[in-house]
Amino acid sequence: MSADYAARYGLSAAEEAWRRKAQAFALEEVAPLSREADRAGRFPRALVPRMAALGLLGTPVDTAHGGGGASALAAAVVAEELGRVDGSVRGFLAVHVGLVTQTVAQFGTDEQRRAWLPRLLSGATIGCFALTEPGAGSDAAAVTTTVRDDGDHVVIDGEKHWITNGGVAGLAIVFGTADPSAGRKGIEAWLVPTSTPGFEAHPMDGHALGHRASDHARLVFRGVRVPRANRLGPARGGFKVAMGGLDHGRLNVAAGAVGIQAACLDACTAFARSRRQFGQRIGDFQQVGALLAQMRVDLEASRLLVHHAARTLDRTRGPATAETSAAKLFATEAALRTATQAVRLHGARGYDDALPLERHYRDAIGLTIYEGTSEIQRVILARDLLGRDDPAADGPREGARGHKDGAR
Ligand SMILES: Cc1cc2nc3c(=O)[nH]c(=O)nc-3n(C[C@H](O)[C@H](O)[C@H](O)COP(=O)(O)OP(=O)(O)OC[C@H]3O[C@@H](n4cnc5c(N)ncnc54)[C@H](O)[C@@H]3O)c2cc1C
Numbered sequence: 001m002s003a004d005y006a007a008r009y010g011l012s013a014a015e016e017a018w019r020r021k022a023q024a025f026a027l028e029e030v031a032p033l034s035r036e037a038d039r040a041g042r043f044p045r046a047l048v049p050r051m052a053a054l055g056l057l058g059t060p061v062d063t064a065h066g067g068g069g070a071s072a073l074a075a076a077v078v079a080e081e082l083g084r085v086d087g088s089v090r091g092f093l094a095v096h097v098g099l100v101t102q103t104v105a106q107f108g109t110d111e112q113r114r115a116w117l118p119r120l121l122s123g124a125t126i127g128c129f130a131l132t133e134p135g136a137g138s139d140a141a142a143v144t145t146t147v148r149d150d151g152d153h154v155v156i157d158g159e160k161h162w163i164t165n166g167g168v169a170g171l172a173i174v175f176g177t178a179d180p181s182a183g184r185k186g187i188e189a190w191l192v193p194t195s196t197p198g199f200e201a202h203p204m205d206g207h208a209l210g211h212r213a214s215d216h217a218r219l220v221f222r223g224v225r226v227p228r229a230n231r232l233g234p235a236r237g238g239f240k241v242a243m244g245g246l247d248h249g250r251l252n253v254a255a256g257a258v259g260i261q262a263a264c265l266d267a268c269t270a271f272a273r274s275r276r277q278f279g280q281r282i283g284d285f286q287q288v289g290a291l292l293a294q295m296r297v298d299l300e301a302s303r304l305l306v307h308h309a310a311r312t313l314d315r316t317r318g319p320a321t322a323e324t325s326a327a328k329l330f331a332t333e334a335a336l337r338t339a340t341q342a343v344r345l346h347g348a349r350g351y352d353d354a355l356p357l358e359r360h361y362r363d364a365i366g367l368t369i370y371e372g373t374s375e376i377q378r379v380i381l382a383r384d385l386l387g388r389d390d391p392a393a394d395g396p397r398e399g400a401r402g403h404k405d406g407a408r
Pocket of ligand 1: 130131139163164366374375
């Protein structure tokens with residue numbers, strides 16, 4: 001199916017060139033490292049300069065800012081190809097590019113762009129996006145990290161957890177509240193160099209189920225002073241910054257989920273052709289054939305939803321919240337179904353890491369949680385349909401993230 005991808009899905013020559021470049025990188029340079037990185041639980045940092053050299057750290061960033069100037073669809077097919085091979089490396093890119101670099105490009109001042117974009121695009125600085133707190137997950141507007149004025153600086157105090165790239169980042173976009181009584185309207189986004197005194201990054205306590213080669217950290221801010229010039233976006237306008245980032249990040253997650261499905265379907269098809277039991281190919285048992293057919297339909301539907309969300313982002317140059325939520329909801333749930341079935345279809349062979357299927361299975365669950373759980377995507381989609389109940393109010397409630405009204 002891969003050879004005629006561009007023709008089947010109407011990719012431009014430039015989009016297909018990005019896809020092929022990502023595919024070659026994923027197969028030739030990422031795949032050989034994936035199993036060991038997963039076993040060691042270590043992010044393969046040596047890949048960062050390679051991704052920079054290939055332009056993969058800035059695929060969708062405007063050329064005016066030094067990026068590749070590619071469409072959201074090109075960025076999505078890059079994420080699909082990386083997700084097909086390695087969810088941790090794809091996750092690194094979702095955060096570094098989608099949540100950090102694109103957010104700085106979109107909301108930064110000229111000075112902030114000049115200061116940070118060259119370093120992010122070259123990989124000299126890795127970025128992380130610090131929103132989630134122990135007490136504020138889906139309900140992102142409940143963040144308790146505080147931002148306090150202090151002359152020409154602000155002081156940040158608080159704690160974040162589960163922050164991807166947190167232990168390797170040089171720059172954190174930190175979301176805190178300047179007015180805890182104001183809900184989402186008190187939230188601000190700040191550019192915090194991780195070398196700032198009072199900034200601490202600690203590995204998460206547990207051993208993660210999936211995305212084991214990603215760096216996940218608990219971040220602690222103890223009196224972290226940053227200049228006022230480091231505020232990203234308007235005063236009290238940090239919630240919009242977070243949601244803008246999540247539009248891009250979610251598209252990347254959904255595209256990664258398409259990649260997992262494609263990898264699983266390829267493996268299952270080959271196995272169902274070659275494995276014989278009861279004197280015949282297992283694929284010729286109707287139950288197995290039906291499973292493959294369902295995987296194919298799920299993959300195709302997921303890919304089309306991702307492409308539709310990407311094309312909407314490209315066409316409107318604005319938010320595509322409902323489209324990206326629908327793509328993320330459907331594609332990540334389908335990836336979890338497909339990866340589960342792929343492990344089972346391979347019998348005992350699927351149950352250890354000789355094959356990457358159990359890794360895809362473990363990673364797929366994570367896709368349904370981060371950047372907004374499946375339940376939260378349904379909240380966003382239902383609100384998009386229903387609108388507000390009370391025309392006098394400013395929103396149905398202040399809190400949950402990922403929507404102009406709230407939910408992540
Ligand atoms: C691998 C990984 C990487 C991550 N990377 C980052 C990162 O880089 N930056 C960052 O800021 N965060 C990151 N996170 C955190 C992630 O975004 C949160 O875990 C996620 O938003 C859910 O928050 P929570 O874990 O606190 O769950 P909770 O919000 O406590 O949710 C618990 C359960 O309640 C359900 N629930 C909550 N509210 C509702 C509702 N209104 N309706 C129905 N059900 C509801 C949820 O769907 C879930 O099933 C990462 C998480 C993981 C697992």
